[in-house]
Amino acid sequence: xxxxxxxxxxxxxxxxxxxxxxxxxxxxxxxxxxxxxxxxxxxxxxxxxxxxxxxxxxxxxxxxxxxxxxxxxxxxxxxxxxxxxxxxxxxxxxxxxxxxxxxxxxx
Numbered sequence: 001x002x003x004x005x006x007x008x009x010x011x012x013x014x015x016x017x018x019x020x021x022x023x024x025x026x027x028x029x030x031x032x033x034x035x036x037x038x039x040x041x042x043x044x045x046x047x048x049x050x051x052x053x054x055x056x057x058x059x060x061x062x063x064x065x066x067x068x069x070x071x072x073x074x075x076x077x078x079x080x081x082x083x084x085x086x087x088x089x090x091x092x093x094x095x096x097x098x099x100x101x102x103x104x105x106x107x
Contacts, residue, residue: 033073040068045076056081063091 035042045068052064063081067074079091 030069031073032077033070033075035075038070038073038075040070040075048076049078049080052078052080063095065091065093065095 035045048066048068052061052066055061056063062085063079063083065079066076067078068076077093079093079095081091083089083091083095
């Protein structure tokens, strides 16, 4: 489960970099589509939101940004909870994440 969360965060970090480079207005940077138009179920996408909320509720993360797309069109884009806990700043869809490796090389 942890690797899937890491992959989601890494994927978003890459996408966020592209969005920031292209336009400050994230909501209009990418073409949007309804989930059903691209073969996704809105009910199943709600499970993505719920899964991220579980990670937030357990304290593993303070917030999340999740984006799903197909055929170059965004079908799900959501920001949840906090980007900064001390200031209680809400997570934004164009949030920039600092990523670091938590593994140490042996030897």
